[in-house]
Amino acid sequence: MGKTLIPPEPQDVQEVALREALEERYLAYALSTIMHRALPDARDGLKPVHRRILYGMRLLRLDPSSPFKKSAKIVGDVMGGFHPHGDQAIYDALVRLAQDFSSRYPLVDGQGNFGNIDGDNPAAMRYTESRLTDVARLLLEGLDEDAVEFRPSYDGSDKEPTVLPGGFPNLLANGAQGIAVGMATAIPPHNAAELCDAALHLIAKPATKTQGLLRYVKGPDFPTGGIVVDGQESIAEAYNTGRGAFRVRAKWHQEDGARGTWHIVVTEIPWLVQKSRLIERIAELLNEKKLHLVGDIRDESAEDIRIVIEPKSKNVDPEVLMETLFKQTDLESRIPLNLNVLVKGRVPKVLGLAECLREWLDHLRDVLVRRSNHRKNQIEHRLEVLGGYLIAYLNLDKVIKIIRTEDEPKPVLIRTFKLTDLQADSILNMRLRNLRKLEEMEIRGEDKNLRTELKGIKAVLASEEEQWKKVSEQVKKVRDLFGPKTPLGKRRTQFANAPEHDLATLEEAFVEREPITVVVSDKGWVRTLKGHVEDLSNLTFKTDDRLGISFFAETTSKLLLLGTHGRFYTLDAQKLPGGRGHGDPIRSFIDLEGDANIVSLFVNTGGRKFLIASHDGQGFVVNEDDCVGNTRKGKQVMNVTMPNEVAAIATVEGDTVAVIGENRKMLIFPLEQVPEMARGRGVRLQRYKDGGLSDVTTFTAKEGLTWRDSAGREFSASWKELSDWRGNRADAGRLPPKGFPKSNKFGKTIG
The missing domain is CATH 3.30.1360.40 (Gyrase A; domain 2)
Known part of the structure; x- marks a missing residue:
């Protein structure tokens, strides 16, 4: 028989609200991501992983002039000492620092296969070798001189810098990309010489805003070149706000x-x-x-x-x-700008161009003050030691006697010659070979030089103006190293305005030009057939539906649709459905109001004039170009109020108007009596007692009027034969000539 296991009594169990626990843990994760992974420091422009790689390489003495070392060795040291994360993540970061097509100013000099612009992967870390570049050396310069604060490494066994001295404008020069929690950063690379020029201007005139620096910093400078095609206004806006984007073309x-x-x-x-x-x-x-x-x-x-x-x-x-x-x-890419950085290494903030450079310059000044204080302490220490040496030389025999005869010579030396503890130790630790005749002269010379240097350092520490002068000299050296005439410093990205091209020409270029037949059913279903199809008798339609409008067009054609509520809509022929089905409702392409129907649909050729008329007999002439609307909502051209609606449209061809009403009365009058408008209600074309307008057309008086019956047969009447119907606009008219179609339509369509 098996024993029944009794669960142990819970001890010291604390109940925690799930929401509070999640909030606390997620906030900790978010802060960790923001501070230690995704956002760069505004001062040196580096994320912790990059900073640790550079520091690790410096400890390995991988200067630009030293031999290369295996990347695996570097990754191992960095992972073991400072960055306890995946070796592949560290190597990926190192590779990016070495790629001259990713980094504008590479911080790592790589030997071997570090990938290429095709997107091929780099070789494994055991095959590649690395060392630091001159740019990285500038960033690290001064680490041994207490330039920055150090903090314990993750296991407390070593120390690492919280930020690098950063003698190079790395944040903007190399840029940064990163996605944190709730925020991201995207900083494109810039030209270092231009940044230095802007920084020097900022030192001379500290109140300068971003706008004043844009004469120096024209825009990004990508390692792969390209052409920025944005206007000056949008570039200025991006740098002012710290947010924007650049259109870059091949x-x-x-x-x-x-x-x-x-x-x-x-x-x-x-x-x-x-x-x-x-x-x-x-x-x-x-x-x-x-x-x-x-x-x-x-x-x-x-x-x-x-x-x-x-x-x-x-x-x-x-x-x-x-x-x-x-x-x-x-071949055209949109590169974002989001200057979201850690200010003073602690606060995430979106900065403008001037603020970014100000952060860097303030950091350079802090580093200068720290290095100056460090050197001042070194000199003061050395001067104290030299003072002790000098006393020993002046009283050499007595010093030797004390050392030989006394059991504890140190307190006796201090008491006899009024020495400090440090000076006594220095004398006791001095080598016999230093007791030369020339040594005294050397000590006095060194003492004099150090006192001169100390005086200069104290002058710098006492004056903010002197400090900015030193920073300015430092920035000028960087500018000279990466000036526009140097291979690395020469600007690679150019600026230009994108050429303006006719949108219609461009859109046509995207579509292969082929003949099609547009078919619209009575109930408003539209489709296209390949080629120009004359015989549509075999076409099938949905139940209770039939052929409404059909015409020839091309895939590149723009179509104009006139609705009964007086709106024109523009349709792309290429976007209409093809194939064997019944097509799609035309309302799925445009916002045609529910109670509105189609008056006409035709190809927009541009430049023509139309006569449009409403059911109550109003009408006017409108230019075709005034009918084009580029939105789904269309363009209101004829103002009609229900129950009145647009009833007919005709192309203006000639000098005379013919109009026929539902009462079967026809009127002919000169076209000049109808005004041309871009929008409106129009003027009275024909007067009715009952019903309204049925159709309208135009023709040339000399050639006479033609019409077609339902079978497609053509009839005509000469100007003389039409004398009974000739009159003025707004007359009532009379019954049409014998043989005129019962449909009261002229049978003409817009070509």
């Missing part, structure tokens, strides 16, 4: 071939875009027949980028071809 030029042919060569692509993925995307669009101007694409890159794009025809406009690629691919 750099390209046209190369001519034989017999008038040409191709486009892309030599620079936007930052952080993987070249192989970009080419794959363009190839996909080519296969899907979405790039109708592009014939082929190939990658001819070696050390430099060279992407060759062949046009489909030599008659294609290269500017328009590139605009289609910019719209559909990463």
